[in-house]
Amino acid sequence: MKVLFFLFLLSCGSPNTRVIAEKPVNYIRTSTEFVTALQNNEDVTNYLKVFENANLDQLHFQLADDKQKITFWVNIYNGYILHILRQNESLxxxxxxxxxxxxxxxxKTMWSFANIEHGILRRSQHEYFLGYMKRWFPSSLEKKMRVKKRDYRIHFALNCGAKSCPPVVAYEIDMFDLQLAESTKAYLKKNTTYYKEENEVHTTTLFSWFRGDFGGKKGIKKILFQQGLIPSVKVELEYNDYDWTLDLNNFKKI
Known part of the structure; x- marks a missing residue:
């Protein structure tokens, strides 16, 4: 009888034993699956619990480079935009x-979309100074989580819910560069028109709002030229109006 009782205790295990035996969550892969589930209109309750209970030290360890950070945080940003606004569009x-x-x-830490975009993905840039001024007093957690270097391509990956936003893609760490390059190319092609007679290019106002992230006007023209959208960098720039109409079904698979 004592033997059976002892075996029963072993089978139950202590709480500490069960925690140690659990396999660490792959937060990057989970963020990709989270967005995919939202694209398929599936229930995401379990994903929300995983993120809420995430170990921030483990998360920081897994997000060791900018590729990993951008993949995770873009998925989180886009996914929570969809989830929250589907619950209450009036927000x-x-x-x-x-x-x-x-x-x-x-x-167990509350973040805003502004925290993620301007603090983490834009490396503590002030949101109102066109990408030319850093935040003065970023939190220690923001400094710990933020990218090492700004990557302008995030602006063609983040979806804030507006009709003019880039489509939501479930970004995968193994396809990161391909997906981000394709998102940039497709968005700029769709939103850029060159008028030969006027030697004028009309393009997304994202360039204007965050011009410092792109290297100013020279950098913007260089990007458009590299994308094959203008014949030379000696053109006049004009920016399109932004359509803020809510669109929660703007998806793309790459």
């Missing part, structure tokens, strides 16, 4: 408040 009526509200629970 989008006050966009300023919506983006600044801390409503994303990652590792």
């Amino acid at each position: 989008y009526n006050d966009r300023r408040k919506f983006f600044k509200t801390k409503q994303i629970n990652i590792g």
Whole structure:
């Protein structure tokens, strides 16, 4: 009888034993699956629990380079935009408040969309100075999680819910460069028109809002030239209007 009782205790194990035996969560892969589930209109309750209970030290360890950081945080940004606005579209009526509200629970820490975009993905850039001024006092957690170097291509991957936003892609770490390059190419091609007679190019206003991220006007023209959208960098720049109409079905697979 004592032997059976002892075996029963072993089979149950202590709480500490069970925790140690658990396999660490792959947060990057989970973020990809999260976006895919949202694209397929599946229930994401379990994903939300995983992110809420994430170990921030493990997350920081897994996001060792900018490729990993961008993959994870772009998926988180896009995924939570979809999830939150599907629950309550009226939140989008006050966009300023919506983006600044801390409503994303990652590792028992509340984040705002502004935290993720301007703090982590743009390396603590101030959101109102066109990419030419850093935030003065970023938090220690922001400094720990943020990218080492700004990558302008994030602007063609982040989807804030507006019709003019780039489509939502489930970014995968193994396909990161291919997907981000394709997203950039496709978005710029769709939103750029060159008028030969006027020698003028009309393109996305994202370039204007974050011009410092792109290297200013010279950098913008260089990007458009490299994408084959203008014949030379000696052109006049004009920016398209941005359509803020809510669109929660703007998806693309790459």
